[in-house]
Amino acid sequence: MVQVGAGASRPTRGPREDGRVDDVATAVGRWWGQVWARLQPDAVGDVGAVVLLVLGAVAAVALVPPVWRQARVLVTVVHELGHAVVGVLCGRRFTGLVLRGDMSGHAVTVGPARGAGRVLSTWAGYPAPAVVGALSVQAAAAGWAPPVLGVTAVMLLGAVVRVRSWYTSAVMVALTAVTAALWWWGPATLQAAVVLGMGVFLVVGAWRHLGAVLSRPSPGSDPAVLGQLTWLPRPVWLLSFAVVLAAATWWALGPVRALAGWA
Secondary structure (H helix, E strand, O other): OOOOOOOOOOOOOOHHHHHHHHHHHHHHHHHHHHHHHHOOOOOOOOOHHHHHHHHHHHHHHHHOHHHHHHHOHHHHHHHHHHHHHHHHHOOOEEEEEEEOOOOOEEEEEEOOOOOHHHHHHHHOOOHHHHHHHHHHHHHHHOOOHHHHHHHHHHHHHHHHOOEOOHHHHHHHHHHHHHHHHHHHHOOHHHHHHHHHHHHHHHHHHHHHHHHHHHHOOOOOOHHHHHHHHOOOOHHHHHHHHHHHHHHHHHHHHHHHHHHHOOO
């Protein structure tokens, strides 16, 4: 321990140290200014032709079987993160995320085995892609694509630390990198087109996922588990999914029609 006695002078920083501190503060301030600027909404111009191209691309991805088999992992990611986010909001702990090569997956949340939190987190998976998709469409139409991309990149980065397999890690790191790059460097028109296209794709994908669970019932599926957790049978939970998907689809149609010039 060094004591400073009477009459002793305290060490002072020299001009070089002061200059370094100022440089760091300036760099941090400049970087934060760039982050803040990239989180601001941007006006949407005349994008009718772009919207038509986006809708055509989404139709090709969602309706061509080989392409859909690869792209549907994006719907699975939102489905599983829907479980995780609602679980955390209900007081559960999100501890793991697994995606599989067949595009299925599961999110691990820790908490009571029964109760409202377990029911809500289990229910949230199938509606999540449609709800997120409709919100994305609305955001893109209102010029909010930049902040949506920024927030999405942060959420994906937070999920990366919960992955439990190499495949999951590869998918999540790739999604995070692409989203962050588009947010930081992408032009406004491209950002709006991607957010709009992803929103429409998630809405369509939500219906395809619901169709899959309807045609191939499994005792381990979300509606079956909900039937075990509550006194409501599986068909009631499937109907609740369909109602939310229909509402989200209707909500997303308005901006799409307006941007495409069909309104």
